[in-house]
Amino acid sequence: MSRHLRTLRILIAKDLKIEMRNPGVSYTMLLFATLVVVVFSYAFFMIDDRVRSYTPGLVWVALLFTCTLGTSRVFDREQHKGCFNGLLLATESPRTLFLSKAIVASFFGLLMSGLVVLLVVLFFGASVHEPLWLMATLVLGVTGFCFIGALFAGLMAQLSLREVLFPLITFPLVIPLVIAGVKTTTQLIGPGIDADGFAWLKLMLAFDLVFLPGTVRVFPYLEKDRG
């Protein structure tokens, strides 16, 4: 195993261990995702076909807010006692450090996406026709958002207004991903995916192929002058 992969494994294991000891981020995401779906279920308290047509949008709104909550705090633990600087000194490349954070954020985001879909099925009676394609859509959407989010979370980690700034900067960038996600999910929780749905899925894949390596590449330049 190359040194970078070894370092990546060590950093991911460290983050998961700390999260298990003090599950602040995962509990907050879990509670928030549940609340969003439950609140929407009360807001649209009538189970008919019209409400079911809103569910793809609801899934993505819940995911966007939940992932914002988790991803914006992904560097929080590194701010205490200068751990971020300690890790930068102890790792060969800052890119490995960023990658570990983005992967951990995506991991929790994907867990929450499973929960959100489950809750939407339970509360809105939605039926998933092609679970594998739905899983692919969620993986592409959540991973893309979490990588972009982790980049800005790292940059804004020391700012007092980061809760406000984070969505303001991140949301406009992920609009294509969310639109494509909603379009694909509409077909997957509906009649089934067709050529149009695959085109949206390809757009998500293209977005990730550009932004995932892009965020990893630019992170060292952005973190350099955090001070």
Next chain:
Amino acid sequence: MPEGIRLKGLTQTFGRRRILRGLSGHFEPGRLHLIVGPNGCGKTTLLRVMSGQLSLEAGTLQFHEECVEAGQSLPWSIRRRLGVLGHDSFLYSELSARENLDLYRKLYGLPKERVGEALERVSLGSAADQPVGCYSQGMEQRAAFARVLMQDPDYLILDEPDAGLDEAGRTRVEEELSSFVRDGKVVIAVTHHPESFQGLNRQILRLEKGVLVSVGGDQ
């Protein structure tokens, strides 16, 4: 044995305030370089620049044959030989001292036994499995010092290494620094108590108006 560290024309500003003004100097191996000066004169900034925690605005930093210029980061070949003890301990509160040291050990690719040895050297063996969040300031400083000892670095950059330590802890730090100096390592420490480090082949440098001035020492 490492060569020294040479600084040439280091300049650093915060906003409109210039902290370091074309600072130059040479830190030799086998000598304890103590940097003194009043609060806010730039001692910590200098150490942060030298340890790569702040990027260099102007000037050069030379570690042996490797030269770092303005805008560049310290290369890994230098960082892995650098032991840094700052005001922050770099330790996670949720993990125990042993787990924290083990994390850094793995990242630096060091042998497993180094963790236990380092914890014993700072007399933290019995509390090593408690979370760092439960430690007193002195215990946390010991754990942070153990992290540096474990690395066995060629270059030591220490910001008030005796801060928060009791008498026994201070003596321990002095003994360890003495051992590093004897082994010909480059040791640089900011302190408000230069008199504490007697007989360690000291050079005392005062940071005044953004430049270093030698004000005494041994020999």
